[in-house]
Structures are given as structure tokens and as C-alpha cells.
Amino acid sequence: MSQLTHVWVFSDNVERYAELMAGARQWGQQVFAIVTAEHIAHVTALAPNGIIVLDSSNDLQRIENYAETIVSLLNEKGNGLLLMSATRRCKALGVRLSVLLNAALVNDATSVNIDNGTVYAEHRMYGGLAFGKEKLNTPMTIITLAPGVMEPVVANPAHRCPVVNAVRVAPRHEILCLERRARSLSSVDLSKAKRVVGVGRGLVAQDDLAMVRELAAALGAEVGCSRPIAEGENWMERERYIGVSGVLLKSDLYLALGISGQIQHMVGGNGAKVIVAINKDKNAPIFSYADYGLVGDIYKVVPSLIAHLR
Ligand SMILES: Cc1cc2nc3c(=O)[nH]c(=O)nc-3n(C[C@H](O)[C@H](O)[C@H](O)COP(=O)(O)OP(=O)(O)OC[C@H]3O[C@@H](n4cnc5c(N)ncnc54)[C@H](O)[C@@H]3O)c2cc1C
Structure with missing residues (x-):
């Protein structure tokens, strides 16, 4: 059997449902999306068999607090796979669920396979130097899927399916968000960019990012970076670093400037169709x-490139 009877999907980031649905349809006969109320319309169009709505009336609620509610939902149906996006919050939720459901959990899966009703998942190990293949040996299984692994399904706004409200089960240990502050930084999803110009420690000063941005603008590209630029120097947002612990590119072009090309970075850059390095x-x-290198x-x-492109 190459499909499970039931697959559930859940994400705190609504943009990730389309990728989750692509996997869930491949691996499950019946796909149920667990959503908060504000995501019902978006997720219905992705054509699940049913939608289960979590009570999200309290703004201070964190998604970890849904663990007990989700457990009671999944216990109703029995065995299957809960597929979540590999976001920080979903991973935190996954750990709670794994304990409560006695379910095997694999984070950041890069591929999933169902063989004779058993779930197998691959994920990167040792900072991207190796892949591990896990057999999930429990009736209920949980996987957080790395971004960019599946091609998102195309939305069908005409799709209709049953929508039911989940019965809320109070969490044993509640986490409340006490304050929210808007980020001043722009948010970008490099995994969806067609062209990316990445910059590394070859850059001497933060002000020099101006020439990188100018080149990117001339190429119609987004700007990304290596991890030290985002996490050591803090010159760019964390969403912009490429690699095993950052974004996995699926772009047509990746132009890498002053980046050494360590494996942890290239795990993210390798997904580009054409790589150009300077x-x-x-x-x-x-x-x-x-594919093309310039020393x-x-x-x-x-x-000089900017001058030629103008
Ligand atoms: C567990 C783990 C996870 C990690 N995850 C990531 C990750 O997700 N993403 C990531 O990027 N890194 C990650 N790293 C870090 C990674 O190992 C490297 O240290 C990092 O990618 C190096 O960044 P860099 O290439 O910018 O800097 P460096 O390695 O210092 O390279 C700078 C390069 O710039 C070149 N250069 C210098 N000046 C110029 C110039 N004027 N013109 C042209 N070239 C020039 C140099 O020749 C050199 O090759 C991780 C590390 C670990 C241990």
C-alpha cells in the first residue's frame, strides 16, 4: 500500500498549506486540513476532503496550546500521518504531539515514502553533509516538511468540503503570548524567487550591500546571503540566508558573490538551475x-556587471 488512509495537514504559516497538500494527496487517501478560522477560505481552495477548525478566538493563544485538541481529533480516526510545515512553532507543537500521541516524529523531511503502510522519511544530518532515512515505527506518525520539497498544489476556488469545529481541549501547560511587536524588516520568501543574488563574507562592509542590491535590481533578482552575513554580522534579515538551516532555493539563477561554498550553504544553493559564482x-x-565561475x-x-546590464 503506497498510501495511508488518513493524512492531516497543519501549518501556522498559511502560505505553506499548498506544499503540504501536494504531499498529503500523494501519501493519503483522505486528507484533512486543520486550520485556524482565518485560514478556512484559503485552505478550502486547496481541495482537502475536510477542514477542521481550531478555536482561535484568543489572540494570545500560541499554537503549542492546540496540542491536546489535535490529539483528541487524531485519536478519533486512529492511525495516520500528521504533516506540518517545518516552522519553529510547528516543530515545537510536533514535539508535544509526539509525546502525547506516542508518535514517531521526523523534522525537516526532504522526502517521504509510504511502503506497505509504513512511513519512511529522509532528512539532512550533520549540517547537510549526509541524509538520514528513518522508518517511523508507530501507528501515528508526525513529519514536518522542509520548505520547497513539494511543488505547491494549484488552488481551486470552486472546491467545497465539510468544515467542522474542533472541540477545544484545554492545554495542560498553557503558553500565552504577552506581547507582539511588528518586525521593521521586509519579509521575503527566497524559496519562491526566480533569480537570487547571494552575498557572503567577501563583502567588507554593510554599506557595500548597496552595490549588491543594485546588481540584483538590474537582474530582477532577490538578494540573499550566507549565514554569517545574517547571523554573525546581522547585515541582513535571517529569512535571507541560504543553506541547510536557512532557505532552499528553487530559482532559475543563483549568483553567489564572495561566498566560499561550504556544504551547509550549498545544500540551499544547489536547488538553483544555474549557479554562477564570483x-x-x-x-x-x-x-x-x-555552472559558470569567475575568479x-x-x-x-x-x-562592471551593473554598468553592462544598464
Ligand atoms: C550546523 C551548521 C549549519 C550551518 N548552516 C548554514 C547555512 O544554512 N547557510 C550558510 O550559509 N552557512 C551555514 N553554516 C556556515 C557555513 O559552514 C560557512 O561557515 C558559511 O557558509 C561561510 O559563509 P561565507 O561563504 O560567506 O564566508 P567564508 O567562508 O568566510 O567565505 C568568504 C569567501 O569570500 C571570498 N572573498 C573574499 N573577498 C572577496 C572579494 N573581494 N571578491 C570575491 N571573493 C571574495 C573568499 O575567497 C571566500 O571564499 C552552517 C554551519 C554549521 C556548523
Whole structure:
């Protein structure tokens, strides 16, 4: 049997439901989406067999608090797979659910396979140096799916399906959000960008990002970076770093500027159809991944490229 009878999907990020639904339809005969009320319309169009609505009337509610409610929902149907997006909050929820349901859990799955009713999942290990394949040996299984693994399903606004409200079960240990502050940073989803210009520690100063942004604008590309630029220097938002612990690209073009090409970065960059690297060190590992490589100083090459593209 290459499909399970029941697959449930849940995400705190509504944008991820389309990818989850693609996987759920492949791996399950009946797909039920668990959603908060504000996501009903969006998720209905992705054509699940049914929608189960969580009580989201309290703004201070964190999704971890839905664990007991979700457990009572899943226990009604018995065995199956709960597929969630690999966001920080879904992973935190997944841990609670795994304990409460005695369910095997794999985080950041890069592929899922059902063989004779048993669920197998692959995920990256050792910072992306290896893949681990896990057999999930419990009747109920939980997987958080890495972004970009599945091609999102196309929405069908005409789809209709039963919508029921979940009976709320009070959490044993409640987490309440005491304050929310808007981010001043722009939010970007590099996994959906067609072209990406990435910059690494070859950049000397934050102000020099201006020339990288100018080049990206000329190419119609989004700007990404290596992890140290986002997490060490804090020159760019964390959403913009590419790699095993960041974004996995699926772009047509990835132009990497002053990036050495360590495996942890290239796990994210490798998904691009064409990789172009500019690095002043001819032995930089990135050249072994690049389709086109240019040994040169980004401070000379980038202004020249901008001038040519204008
Ligand atoms: C568990 C774990 C997870 C990690 N996850 C990630 C991840 O998701 N993403 C990620 O990016 N990293 C990740 N890292 C870090 C990763 O191992 C590397 O340290 C990082 O990617 C290096 O970033 P970099 O290439 O910008 O810097 P460096 O390695 O310092 O490379 C800078 C490059 O710039 C070149 N250069 C310098 N000046 C110029 C110039 N003027 N013109 C042209 N080239 C120039 C140099 O030759 C060099 O190749 C992770 C590490 C660990 C241990």
C-alpha cells in the first residue's frame, strides 16, 4: 500500500498549506486540513476532503496550546500521518504531539515514502553533509516538511468540503503570548524567487550591500546571503540566508558573490538551475558547484556587471 488512509495537514504559516497538500494527496487517501478560522477560505481552495477548525478566538493563544485538541481529533480516526510545515512553532507543537500521541516524529523531511503502510522519511544530518532515512515505527506518525520539497498544489476556488469545529481541549501547560511587536524588516520568501543574488563574507562592509542590491535590481533578482552575513554580522534579515538551516532555493539563477561554498550553504544553493559564482580565490569550493565561475574581486566585477546590464 503506497498510501495511508488518513493524512492531516497543519501549518501556522498559511502560505505553506499548498506544499503540504501536494504531499498529503500523494501519501493519503483522505486528507484533512486543520486550520485556524482565518485560514478556512484559503485552505478550502486547496481541495482537502475536510477542514477542521481550531478555536482561535484568543489572540494570545500560541499554537503549542492546540496540542491536546489535535490529539483528541487524531485519536478519533486512529492511525495516520500528521504533516506540518517545518516552522519553529510547528516543530515545537510536533514535539508535544509526539509525546502525547506516542508518535514517531521526523523534522525537516526532504522526502517521504509510504511502503506497505509504513512511513519512511529522509532528512539532512550533520549540517547537510549526509541524509538520514528513518522508518517511523508507530501507528501515528508526525513529519514536518522542509520548505520547497513539494511543488505547491494549484488552488481551486470552486472546491467545497465539510468544515467542522474542533472541540477545544484545554492545554495542560498553557503558553500565552504577552506581547507582539511588528518586525521593521521586509519579509521575503527566497524559496519562491526566480533569480537570487547571494552575498557572503567577501563583502567588507554593510554599506557595500548597496552595490549588491543594485546588481540584483538590474537582474530582477532577490538578494540573499550566507549565514554569517545574517547571523554573525546581522547585515541582513535571517529569512535571507541560504543553506541547510536557512532557505532552499528553487530559482532559475543563483549568483553567489564572495561566498566560499561550504556544504551547509550549498545544500540551499544547489536547488538553483544555474549557479554562477564570483570569488577571488580560484580554489574556493563554490567553483565545484558552479555552472559558470569567475575568479575575480567582487568590488571590481559587480560595478562592471551593473554598468553592462544598464
Ligand atoms: C550546523 C551548521 C549549519 C550551518 N548552516 C548554514 C547555512 O544554512 N547557510 C550558510 O550559509 N552557512 C551555514 N553554516 C556556515 C557555513 O559552514 C560557512 O561557515 C558559511 O557558509 C561561510 O559563509 P561565507 O561563504 O560567506 O564566508 P567564508 O567562508 O568566510 O567565505 C568568504 C569567501 O569570500 C571570498 N572573498 C573574499 N573577498 C572577496 C572579494 N573581494 N571578491 C570575491 N571573493 C571574495 C573568499 O575567497 C571566500 O571564499 C552552517 C554551519 C554549521 C556548523
